[in-house]
Amino acid sequence: MVTLASDKEAFIAQYDQSKDHLPGSDIAWLAELRAKNIALFEEIGLPTGKTELWKFTNLNPLKKQAFSSPSIKGKVSANSNELPRLLEEGSSYRLVFIDGHYSADLSDDGLPSGVSLQSLSSVITAGATDLEASIIPREREEEQPLVALNTALMSDGYVLKIANDVSIDLPIEILHFGGGKAEQSYHNRNVISIGSGSKVTIIENVTDRSDNVYFSNSATEVFVGENATLHHYRIQASNKTAFLVSSTEAVVNKGASYDSFLLNTGARLSRTETNVSLVAENSSCHLNGAYMGTDDQHCDITTRVDHKSPHTTCDEVIKGVLGGKARGVFQGKIIVHELAQKTVGNQSHRAMLLSERAEVDAKPELEIFADDVICSHGCTSGQIDGEQLFYLRSRGLSSEQAQALLVNAFLADAVEAVQNDSLKDLLLVKIADWLEQNPN
Amino acid sequence: MLEIKNLHAEVDGKSILKGINLNINKGEVHAIMGPNGSGKSTLANVLAGRDDYDITEGSVLFDGKDISELEPEERAGEGIFLAFQYPVEIPGVTNTTFLKEALNAQRKYRGEEELGGMEFVKLIRSKTKELGIKDDMLKRAVNVGFSGGEKKRNDILQMAVLNPKLAVLDETDSGLDIDALKIVAEGVNKLRAENNAILVITHYQRLLNYIVPDKVHVLANGKIQRTGGKELALELEEKGYADYSGEAA
Numbered sequence: 001m002v003t004l005a006s007d008k009e010a011f012i013a014q015y016d017q018s019k020d021h022l023p024g025s026d027i028a029w030l031a032e033l034r035a036k037n038i039a040l041f042e043e044i045g046l047p048t049g050k051t052e053l054w055k056f057t058n059l060n061p062l063k064k065q066a067f068s069s070p071s072i073k074g075k076v077s078a079n080s081n082e083l084p085r086l087l088e089e090g091s092s093y094r095l096v097f098i099d100g101h102y103s104a105d106l107s108d109d110g111l112p113s114g115v116s117l118q119s120l121s122s123v124i125t126a127g128a129t130d131l132e133a134s135i136i137p138r139e140r141e142e143e144q145p146l147v148a149l150n151t152a153l154m155s156d157g158y159v160l161k162i163a164n165d166v167s168i169d170l171p172i173e174i175l176h177f178g179g180g181k182a183e184q185s186y187h188n189r190n191v192i193s194i195g196s197g198s199k200v201t202i203i204e205n206v207t208d209r210s211d212n213v214y215f216s217n218s219a220t221e222v223f224v225g226e227n228a229t230l231h232h233y234r235i236q237a238s239n240k241t242a243f244l245v246s247s248t249e250a251v252v253n254k255g256a257s258y259d260s261f262l263l264n265t266g267a268r269l270s271r272t273e274t275n276v277s278l279v280a281e282n283s284s285c286h287l288n289g290a291y292m293g294t295d296d297q298h299c300d301i302t303t304r305v306d307h308k309s310p311h312t313t314c315d316e317v318i319k320g321v322l323g324g325k326a327r328g329v330f331q332g333k334i335i336v337h338e339l340a341q342k343t344v345g346n347q348s349h350r351a352m353l354l355s356e357r358a359e360v361d362a363k364p365e366l367e368i369f370a371d372d373v374i375c376s377h378g379c380t381s382g383q384i385d386g387e388q389l390f391y392l393r394s395r396g397l398s399s400e401q402a403q404a405l406l407v408n409a410f411l412a413d414a415v416e417a418v419q420n421d422s423l424k425d426l427l428l429v430k431i432a433d434w435l436e437q438n439p440n
Numbered sequence: 441m442l443e444i445k446n447l448h449a450e451v452d453g454k455s456i457l458k459g460i461n462l463n464i465n466k467g468e469v470h471a472i473m474g475p476n477g478s479g480k481s482t483l484a485n486v487l488a489g490r491d492d493y494d495i496t497e498g499s500v501l502f503d504g505k506d507i508s509e510l511e512p513e514e515r516a517g518e519g520i521f522l523a524f525q526y527p528v529e530i531p532g533v534t535n536t537t538f539l540k541e542a543l544n545a546q547r548k549y550r551g552e553e554e555l556g557g558m559e560f561v562k563l564i565r566s567k568t569k570e571l572g573i574k575d576d577m578l579k580r581a582v583n584v585g586f587s588g589g590e591k592k593r594n595d596i597l598q599m600a601v602l603n604p605k606l607a608v609l610d611e612t613d614s615g616l617d618i619d620a621l622k623i624v625a626e627g628v629n630k631l632r633a634e635n636n637a638i639l640v641i642t643h644y645q646r647l648l649n650y651i652v653p654d655k656v657h658v659l660a661n662g663k664i665q666r667t668g669g670k671e672l673a674l675e676l677e678e679k680g681y682a683d684y685s686g687e688a689a
Contacts, residue, residue, distance in 0.1 A: 386491075391528035394488050395542035395598060396516035396549065405541065409532025409581075 100186025179208030517549030
């Protein structure tokens with residue numbers, strides 16, 4: 001029998017050791033919430049291949065790795081020069097997390113009025129007012145043991161609140177900079193709440209400064225108020241030993257829009273889960289993304305959209321490119337509830353396999369309980385087209401150049417969905433860089 | 441410029457070319473005509489270096505250099521251009537990007553300096569003007585949504601920009617109506633020069649009304665059966681390929 005370093009018991013032991021030091025241990029409702037969630041986690045355990053939602057993603061590589069207790073807020077150190085910026089200084093408000101901890105010193109100030117951005121730890125220290133309502137138990141919490149673990153162990157994160165009718169011109173860039181110490185785990189909890197009629201762009205940049213193994217298990221609760229728009233972009237370009245699990249739960253109100261894009265190139269294993277509830281008329285979401293994997297990387301993108309009201313729309317375009325022994329997983333569920341007439345839901349996932357040992361599993365699911373809807377889904381996977389390759393080579397491009405051009409074109413198509421032009425350019429550069437570094 | 445000696449080639453283990461001899465000099469236009477299945481397209485693909493087209497015997501010299509072991513991109517760099525029977529669509533790659541990458545890859549191969557943005561734009565503008573091609577074609581993805589005629593013209597534009605020593609036109613007339621055929625032929629004629637050569641591969645004589653060859657070869661059963669002047673094409677148009685079918689000697 002193999003002894004696993006990070007099995008269920010190890011995480012429970014972590015909780016037992018740290019519960020008295022976790023932020024808010026003196027706040028009754030919070031301590032109770034943590035206790036309840038560790039009990040839930042204990043009951044369900046870590047997902048295995050028998051768990052339907054985790055059928056294609058095996059957490060064994062994670063279980064074999066020991067992780068230390070989440071460090072309690074101590075000194076956060078990093079040289080500000082080594083911190084990457086996605087957008088030029090002055091063209092975004094940057095919030096910095098180092099190894100899971102918020103750093104006020106390294107973050108930009110001067111946020112416009114109507115915007116409140118605080119770290120979770122400071123919100124808790126200040127008494128955790130309003131927080132309880134923001135981290136109400138999710139629907140189907142029994143299906144989300146890692147979110148339960150997050151709730152039990154969360155020690156930092158961000159709470160972003162935008163008042164009504166505020167449009168922020170510059171994006172908010174959130175840097176999650178990990179890898180400072182080996183074998184650490186971070187359980188960040190974030191809350192994003194956008195007031196009615198407001199408009200904001202958030203770009204999360206998940207990256208690191210070393211090849212250290214770490215485990216980031218984050219959870220984010222999103223509320224998009226009436227007629228508000230949230231562009232929520234996420235770039236996961238961590239090292240290839242990291243474990244990145246994130247779960248975003250978004251509730252989108254009347255006339256509002258949740259627009260997301262994920263670019264994933266990093267991690268030994270990543271699982272990026274997004275659940276969207278379109279709860280009122282004319283709410284919509286875009287769940288787009290592109291992923292690239294090589295070596296033994298595993299990239300799982302799982303989405304669920306609940307159409308709970310009439311006239312709601314969702315669009316989902318995900319593209320992936322896999323080389324080496326990399327594995328991609330796409331699970332996309334669209335549920336059209338009985339009330340949700342006139343729903344439009346379109347989903348597409350296309351994967352390109354660059355090597356014989358790369359693999360992709362796709363599970364699109366449509367569950368439709370209304371009778372007047374337009375829904376489509378399509379999943380394809382295939383290799384680079386030999387005719388296209390020969391055509392390009394016959395004009396002088398090397399085989400590698402031709403392949404890079406074709407893969408780039410394939411992925412660039414997914415990036416078209418991004419509305420922020422400077423970010424779009426940046427994503428294209430990241431894709432081109434990846435192709436240069438990973439000729440496969 | 442091109443010397444093909446006793447060329448034998450097979451595709452998927454099947455012998456298609458069975459001893460081709462052909463010499464093309466600078467400034468010449470040659471036509472290869474023949475019935476379906478005679479090996480015409482195989483010859484074009486063997487010259488361009490397509491995978492799975494294996495030379496089993498003989499040699500292909502280009503400017504005195506044996507090219508039979510070269511990769512397709514190396515042959516392109518040497519100055520061989522294949523105009524495809526069915527030009528391929530490349531979604532997401534604009535004509536401009538494609539042309540620039542191709543031209544600079546070839547220049548790099550030849551040890552020439554790569555062209556910068558402005559120089560390239562200047563070159564491409566002069567070529568589109570010369571061929572009467574609208575600039576908006578440059579912004580479109582390579583051949584995507586192009587009509588049959590547009591695809592062929594796009595190949596001719598590539599040829600004009602890349603300026604090969606030898607252009608091989610593989611059934612360029614297929615799928616073209618007479619107007620499109622004339623436009624494409626006009627484009628090819630504009631590119632005729634003392635320093636380059638053209639090999640036209642076709643089933644029908646009509647293309648040769650517009651691109652007038654210096655020599656016409658009849659290819660059947662994997663061998664050149666007869667060589668003559670442009671009048672040979674007219675004779676074939678009249679009599680068909682009946683004389684060359686069967687196991688001709």
